[in-house]
Amino acid sequence: MTAQWFGDRAVLVSTDGPDARERVAQTLEHQRESLGIDLLVRRGLHDVLVEAPAPDLRLLDAVREALARQSSEGTQRPVQPREHHIDVRYEGEDLASASAALGVEVTALVEAHRRQVWRVAMLGFAPGFGYLEPVGDPTLEWSALDRLAAPRARVPRGSVAVAAGMSAVYPQDMPGGWHLIGVSTVVLFDPERSAQPSLLAAGDLVRFVEVES
Amino acid sequence: MTAIATVTHVDLATVQDGGRRGLAGIGVPISGAWHRSRYLVATNLVRGAEDPRQPAVELLAGSMELHFHLPTTVAVVGPAQVTVDGLPFGAGVGLAVTADVRVVVDHRGPGPVYLAIAGWEAPLVLGSAATDTFSGIAGTSLRSGVALTGVAGSGCSAGAFLRQGDDAGGPLRVVPCEDVPLPVGPWRVQSTARSGTRMVGGAASSSGSRPSRPVVVGAIQAAPSGELIILGPDGGLTGGYPIVGVVCSADLPRVSELEPGEEISLQPMDVPAAMQAFAVAERERRVVHPGVLGRDGSRRGSVPDDVAPAK
Numbered sequence: 001m002t003a004q005w006f007g008d009r010a011v012l013v014s015t016d017g018p019d020a021r022e023r024v025a026q027t028l029e030h031q032r033e034s035l036g037i038d039l040l041v042r043r044g045l046h047d048v049l050v051e052a053p054a055p056d057l058r059l060l061d062a063v064r065e066a067l068a069r070q071s072s073e074g075t076q077r078p079v080q081p082r083e084h085h086i087d088v089r090y091e092g093e094d095l096a097s098a099s100a101a102l103g104v105e106v107t108a109l110v111e112a113h114r115r116q117v118w119r120v121a122m123l124g125f126a127p128g129f130g131y132l133e134p135v136g137d138p139t140l141e142w143s144a145l146d147r148l149a150a151p152r153a154r155v156p157r158g159s160v161a162v163a164a165g166m167s168a169v170y171p172q173d174m175p176g177g178w179h180l181i182g183v184s185t186v187v188l189f190d191p192e193r194s195a196q197p198s199l200l201a202a203g204d205l206v207r208f209v210e211v212e213s
Numbered sequence: 214m215t216a217i218a219t220v221t222h223v224d225l226a227t228v229q230d231g232g233r234r235g236l237a238g239i240g241v242p243i244s245g246a247w248h249r250s251r252y253l254v255a256t257n258l259v260r261g262a263e264d265p266r267q268p269a270v271e272l273l274a275g276s277m278e279l280h281f282h283l284p285t286t287v288a289v290v291g292p293a294q295v296t297v298d299g300l301p302f303g304a305g306v307g308l309a310v311t312a313d314v315r316v317v318v319d320h321r322g323p324g325p326v327y328l329a330i331a332g333w334e335a336p337l338v339l340g341s342a343a344t345d346t347f348s349g350i351a352g353t354s355l356r357s358g359v360a361l362t363g364v365a366g367s368g369c370s371a372g373a374f375l376r377q378g379d380d381a382g383g384p385l386r387v388v389p390c391e392d393v394p395l396p397v398g399p400w401r402v403q404s405t406a407r408s409g410t411r412m413v414g415g416a417a418s419s420s421g422s423r424p425s426r427p428v429v430v431g432a433i434q435a436a437p438s439g440e441l442i443i444l445g446p447d448g449g450l451t452g453g454y455p456i457v458g459v460v461c462s463a464d465l466p467r468v469s470e471l472e473p474g475e476e477i478s479l480q481p482m483d484v485p486a487a488m489q490a491f492a493v494a495e496r497e498r499r500v501v502h503p504g505v506l507g508r509d510g511s512r513r514g515s516v517p518d519d520v521a522p523a524k
Binding site: 005006007008009010012040041042043044045046047048049051053054055056057060122123124125126127128129130131171172174189191194197198200201202 | 234235236237238239240241338339340348350351388390424425426427429431432449450451456458459460461462484485487488491
């Protein structure tokens with residue numbers, strides 16, 4: 001684990017994987033107030049970025065001290081993550097080709113996607129777009145599936161997709177290069193819900209619940 | 214809320230303010246004014262102090278024409294020609310306008326021009342009036358016929374601002390990242406947009422991708438094609454391309470001044486020096502109130518000798 005400057009307003013903490021990233025992110029969120037700076041803690045797949053609103057020379061030391069304090073005091077009790085159940089009709093247009101690429105029947109892919117517990121690794125790409133990573137043992141070799149060779153110019157809102165070891169639901173009509181396996185009615189982002197415009201937050205768990213067409 | 218002015222013509226422009234801070238973690242970019250210092254000067258000219266909540270029109274190209282219904286103060290900051298009922302003014306001053314006048318702003322480049330109006334209150338989405346040109350989640354669509362509404366008569370008097378010139382020359386100063394040597398260039402600007410500025414022609418070693426991680430405004434991505442992309446305020450929040458460095462905060466406004474075809478070099482800068490450069494840039498931005506310029510350009514009141522309106 002290393003913490004280093006990322007420009008003059010942010011510090012990037014690199015870890016060796018999702019579980020370490022989650023521990024670091026929770027540690028830094030936990031200590032955010034004691035860091036004494038108006039900080040934003042953001043996750044990547046393996047990294048945590050701590051961003052200040054303006055250049056601040058104290059930032060790197062503050063982050064390093066917070067991480068050192070945590071390792072000397074031991075890990076705090078892990079935060080109980082929120083869990084979301086997201087409805088899906090498995091009728092995406094790439095369902096057959098994605099199953100074939102993974103070497104399984106369509107029903108096996110559906111079953112594996114439904115049984116998998118997913119965790120929101122990070123949000124990005126579009127407001128409310130969560131990158132979902134498998135938690136625990138993968139129910140299928142998800143990482144064997146690449147992105148599409150030619151991305152679509154427009155993927156409809158609510159599309160449930162898989163690629164590169166992850167799953168996602170498209171919060172709005174937008175371009176996209178993932179395999180579409182289903183459709184959901186979930187509203188992932190609504191700016192009018194000002195207290196919580198994004199349904200998903202990093203660290204949340206997601207389970208997909210199949211509904212019949 | 215009453216109509217302070219009506220847009221009668223507009224080319225490439227959006228409504229911006231200080232941006233949507235603190236929401237990057239849920240995928241919402243900061244957006245907001247691309248050229249922070251010009252924008253803050255414009256807010257100061259109409260409010261008497263820098264105010265990141267003040268909306269302003271960010272004009273990137275072409276022209277804009279407004280018909281004012283009520284007396285107020287208008288500030289135009291950036292490279293532009295301003296006319297009030299046909300009478301020409303330089304940009305960089307706050308102008309008191311009376312009701313029923315026509316203000317035309319002609320973009321002369323390089324970089325964004327800001328028009329702020331005292332009393333204008335643009336609709337807020339997630340706490341900001343800023344337009345996100347990428348996701349389109351928010352922002353007032355500026356087109357002919359749109360009324361800019363607010364509370365009239367809340368303006369302060371006109372002023373002029375001082376800045377040590379838009380330092381257009383010299384390399385862009387960058388805090389290097391990782392152990393990738395900074396590809397100093399020279400680079401040729403290929404395209405510019407609020408989401409990102411693309412540059413080609415230099416030599417960057419872009420070795421594949423890595424697990425996607427958070428990025429910040431000013432981060433310079435090395436794309437597999439060999440081009441560099443400097444992320445802007447509406448740019449992506451995560452990415453897997455190698456990052457060669459992050460433009461220092463003091464030079465971020467200069468990124469918005471780059472024009473296609475222009476050549477630019479990069480220069481490494483360490484973090485303490487970048488902090489120092491930012492502190493200097495913040496100190497140099499200064500606005501003098503009130504009413505220091507007569508219509509004939511004469512100075513009145515206790516105006517320091519070094520104060521001059523920008524071009």
